Amino acid sequence: MRVDRRTTLKWLAAAMAAAHAGCTSKEKYLGDEIPAAPGQLLGTAALPAKVGYGTDIDLMNPTVPWPRTMTEAQLRTASALCDLIVPEDERSPAASAVGVPDFIDEWVSAPYPAQQSDRETILGGLEWLEQQSRDRFGSGFADAEDRQQAELLDRMASSDVAKQVEFFERFRFITVGAFYTTEEGMKDVGYIGNVAIHSEYPGPSDEAMTHLAGVLEQLGLQLPA
Amino acid sequence: MQERYDAVVVGSGAGGAMAAWVLASKGLRVLMLEAGRHYDPYKETPMFARNRDAPLRGTGTPDKEFGYYDATIDGGWQVPGEPYASAPGSEFMWWRSRMLGGRTNHWARNSFRMGPYDFKPYSRDGLGVDWPIEYEDLAPWYDKTETVVGVYGRNDGLDNHPDSSPGVLHKPPAPRVGELLIQAACNELNIPCVPARRAVLTRPIGNRSACFYATSCGRGCAIGAAFQTTTSLIPMALATGNLTIVTDAMVYEVRLNDAGKADGVGYVDKKTGKHEAAFGRSVVLAASAGETARILLNSKSESFPDGAANSSGQVGRNLMDTVGAAVSAQFPVLENRPVYNEDGAMGMHVYIPFWLYKEQARGELDFPRSYHYEFGADGRGEPGMGIGHVAGFAGGYGSKLKEDMRRYYGSFLDFVCRGEMIPNANSRCEIDPDNKDTWGIPTLRFHFKWSEHELNMVRHFQAATKEIIERLGGKLQSGDVAPEQAISKGGQIIHEVGTTRMGDDPDTSVTNQYGQSWDIKNLFVTDGGVFASKAHKNPTLTIMALSWRSSDYLAEQLGKRNL
Numbered sequence: 001m002r003v004d005r006r007t008t009l010k011w012l013a014a015a016m017a018a019a020h021a022g023c024t025s026k027e028k029y030l031g032d033e034i035p036a037a038p039g040q041l042l043g044t045a046a047l048p049a050k051v052g053y054g055t056d057i058d059l060m061n062p063t064v065p066w067p068r069t070m071t072e073a074q075l076r077t078a079s080a081l082c083d084l085i086v087p088e089d090e091r092s093p094a095a096s097a098v099g100v101p102d103f104i105d106e107w108v109s110a111p112y113p114a115q116q117s118d119r120e121t122i123l124g125g126l127e128w129l130e131q132q133s134r135d136r137f138g139s140g141f142a143d144a145e146d147r148q149q150a151e152l153l154d155r156m157a158s159s160d161v162a163k164q165v166e167f168f169e170r171f172r173f174i175t176v177g178a179f180y181t182t183e184e185g186m187k188d189v190g191y192i193g194n195v196a197i198h199s200e201y202p203g204p205s206d207e208a209m210t211h212l213a214g215v216l217e218q219l220g221l222q223l224p225a
Numbered sequence: 226m227q228e229r230y231d232a233v234v235v236g237s238g239a240g241g242a243m244a245a246w247v248l249a250s251k252g253l254r255v256l257m258l259e260a261g262r263h264y265d266p267y268k269e270t271p272m273f274a275r276n277r278d279a280p281l282r283g284t285g286t287p288d289k290e291f292g293y294y295d296a297t298i299d300g301g302w303q304v305p306g307e308p309y310a311s312a313p314g315s316e317f318m319w320w321r322s323r324m325l326g327g328r329t330n331h332w333a334r335n336s337f338r339m340g341p342y343d344f345k346p347y348s349r350d351g352l353g354v355d356w357p358i359e360y361e362d363l364a365p366w367y368d369k370t371e372t373v374v375g376v377y378g379r380n381d382g383l384d385n386h387p388d389s390s391p392g393v394l395h396k397p398p399a400p401r402v403g404e405l406l407i408q409a410a411c412n413e414l415n416i417p418c419v420p421a422r423r424a425v426l427t428r429p430i431g432n433r434s435a436c437f438y439a440t441s442c443g444r445g446c447a448i449g450a451a452f453q454t455t456t457s458l459i460p461m462a463l464a465t466g467n468l469t470i471v472t473d474a475m476v477y478e479v480r481l482n483d484a485g486k487a488d489g490v491g492y493v494d495k496k497t498g499k500h501e502a503a504f505g506r507s508v509v510l511a512a513s514a515g516e517t518a519r520i521l522l523n524s525k526s527e528s529f530p531d532g533a534a535n536s537s538g539q540v541g542r543n544l545m546d547t548v549g550a551a552v553s554a555q556f557p558v559l560e561n562r563p564v565y566n567e568d569g570a571m572g573m574h575v576y577i578p579f580w581l582y583k584e585q586a587r588g589e590l591d592f593p594r595s596y597h598y599e600f601g602a603d604g605r606g607e608p609g610m611g612i613g614h615v616a617g618f619a620g621g622y623g624s625k626l627k628e629d630m631r632r633y634y635g636s637f638l639d640f641v642c643r644g645e646m647i648p649n650a651n652s653r654c655e656i657d658p659d660n661k662d663t664w665g666i667p668t669l670r671f672h673f674k675w676s677e678h679e680l681n682m683v684r685h686f687q688a689a690t691k692e693i694i695e696r697l698g699g700k701l702q703s704g705d706v707a708p709e710q711a712i713s714k715g716g717q718i719i720h721e722v723g724t725t726r727m728g729d730d731p732d733t734s735v736t737n738q739y740g741q742s743w744d745i746k747n748l749f750v751t752d753g754g755v756f757a758s759k760a761h762k763n764p765t766l767t768i769m770a771l772s773w774r775s776s777d778y779l780a781e782q783l784g785k786r787n788l
Binding site: 052053054055056057059060062063064065084085086087089091092103106107110112113114115150153157169172173174176177178180181182183185186188189190191192193194195196197198200201202203204205207208211212215216218219221222223224 | 262268269270271273274275276277278279280281282284286287288289293294298299300301304305396398399400401402405406408409410412413418427436437438439440444558559562563564565566567568569570605606607608609610611612613614615616617621622623624626627630631634635696697698
């Protein structure tokens with residue numbers, strides 16, 4: 001589906017419903033700030049392909065057969081958001097530095113039902129986020145100050161509006177999955193497998209066994225023979 | 226004039242490849258028909274390929290349900306052009322794989338022997354039926370099968386979990402941290418937690434290498450360590466010079482001659498769409514419990530108006546699947562633990578076999594059959610999209626989230642129930658009067674219902690699991706729901722068996738103890754269809770042991786010209 005007026009209106013309706021339900025001042029604030037007739041601030045994504053990779057694939061040469069569909073503006077907003085979720089630190093780079101925005105585009109452009117459902121959530125959510133930022137701060141989300149981006153994210157993450165939480169959680173799920181499957185992400189989280197061992201499987205390292213022994217002692221359990 | 230083979234074998238999975246190899250080894254001329262395409266695991270297995278190099282990071286889709294790299298071709302819960310249906314009020318899931326080697330290319334390799342109680346369940350609790358054989362009848366073939374297949378495990382002398390003969394088993398891999406943790410709790414709780422048995426080599430057999438402890442078995446194994454027929458039984462059978470394989474051959478009927486014997490099968494050549502026939506002195510059906518029943522039910526004739534080999538009316542009945550349920554938990558004691566390579570043999574290294582047979586015999590349990598535990602304890606396996614759930618557990622975002630990911634990754638353990646279903650009148654398959662596949666072959670319609678026996682078993686599993694989790698200070702994450710919600714859907718565990726069950730009585734069974742049709746002497750079934758009961762043990766090893774035993778008998782009978 002396109003993120004069209006219909007989708008944006010669904011988002012609007014969800015926020016309005018929450019506002020009318022009374023809830024907290026936070027929801028009221030967010031609901032009130034949504035203008036009556038939202039426009040296409042981030043542009044309209046291209047239509048996704050209808051056909052996937054099929055049931056008999058050349059597994060030795062994996063390729064993504066469907067084209068990306070997000071607009072430049074959507075990608076910019078997504079990039080800013082995924083870097084808030086996975087920022088650079090001393091152990092690993094930020095999400096955008098290892099291609100996560102492009103993967104989000106790959107994901108929401110896929111023709112399968114689960115990804116199409118995420119497409120509605122994510123593209124609708126990005127549009128909504130952009131609108132919130134412009135209304136509140138007078139600039140688009142990607143160009144807002146860090147503090148302002150964080151403020152919006154905090155409100156969204158802890159919102160009582162199901163749609164906002166769903167957007168945040170799905171976006172985080174995809175961002176985290178995309179990031180920790182990269183070389184940099186696997187290294188960060190401590191995955192060191194996928195290496196052929198031409199001897200018996202050595203089992204846990206000495207360090208891991210020492211840690212386990214401590215844990216078992218704490219639990220009052222014996223280390224298995 | 227087409228060649229007339231000694232045996233036409235339908236299917237190239239566990240039951241078919243074993244039959245083909247045994248028969249070809251005895252000098253018999255064998256034709257194997259496979260409904261899917263040719264498959265070469267040496268050239269087509271994406272060993273070591275990273276999730277990030279696959280579309281959607283390898284996530285499962287309707288095209289590839291178990292993930293992009295899964296060794297399933299033209300298969301899954303739906304096969305293009307080959308539909309099936311569930312009757313109103315039922316939901317049955319039917320996994321097929323249209324490729325040489327069938328589902329053996331991707332299976333979990335869990336390989337447990339059925340035990341003495343498993344062959345005589347009716348005698349034990351008055352439910353279902355007994356098998357026409359007892360454990361001792363099959364034990365020599367279990368030894369032979371495990372020797373050829375290669376199974377790691379340990380003889381623990383446990384009730385109803387038979388030991389293998391000395392020297393048969395391969396040394397099991399060392400347990401991982403999560404497995405040791407579970408083992409420690411089980412030792413205190415008097416629950417056995419012992420080395421698992423999996424069809425994975427830890428010492429080489431011929432040109433099949435020992436496991437090198439990397440790259441998922443579900444993708445298939447190009448070094449031959451994880452057993453699949455395409456790196457073992459099929460090449461071995463071809464090496465005899467007595468096996469011919471025709472792929473893309475969708476068998477739809479058993480052909481009968483005027484004497485009422487099978488003279489071959491009819492099939493559609495999927496490449497041309499033409500109907501063809503293959504001829505043999507005997508026919509061996511090993512197309513899977515569902516597909517074999519479908520072929521028989523579609524083989525209608527004057528002498529068999531309800532389908533070939535179905536004078537008992539039992540073809541398609543007694544459909545069983547394994548009882549599945551799962552509970553997962555997070556363990557604070559596993560947070561921030563030291564990094565090491567936790568891939569191991571990819572599947573589980575230890576498991577919990579059923580341990581309450583005595584209590585059950587004394588009537589202390591509210592369910593009559595048994596289950597075992599499987600574990601997902603390689604918590605530090607290669608990240609896939611599922612790692613997003615760790616972020617969901619941690620909550621938040623930013624630098625704190627990155628710290629939490631390091632903290633929580635590898636702190637989750639999955640406890641999985643695999644239990645025995647008792648056959649019931651509500652679980653069966655039949656020909657769908659309203660539907661045909663793309664080749665014009667009438668399709669199957671499934672009926673399926675669990676009974677209170679299975680639901681009570683799941684409830685017991687949940688309670689026992691909570692006890693283990695609590696002892697380890699774990700926090701339940703999922704699976705703590707009513708048994709009706711927790712139990713798997715019929716077929717979902719992909720252990721469907723029973724549709725052409727063996728027995729002692731031609732009125733209540735389809736075959737005798739050798740998988741030989743009571744009605745058609747030269748027609749044999751060597752897939753899971755012949756199971757008279759569905760022990761909690763994963764069926765593939767038993768399918769192969771039975772297939773070997775049946776094939777020995779078939780060869781002997783052919784030699785004596787008794788067929």
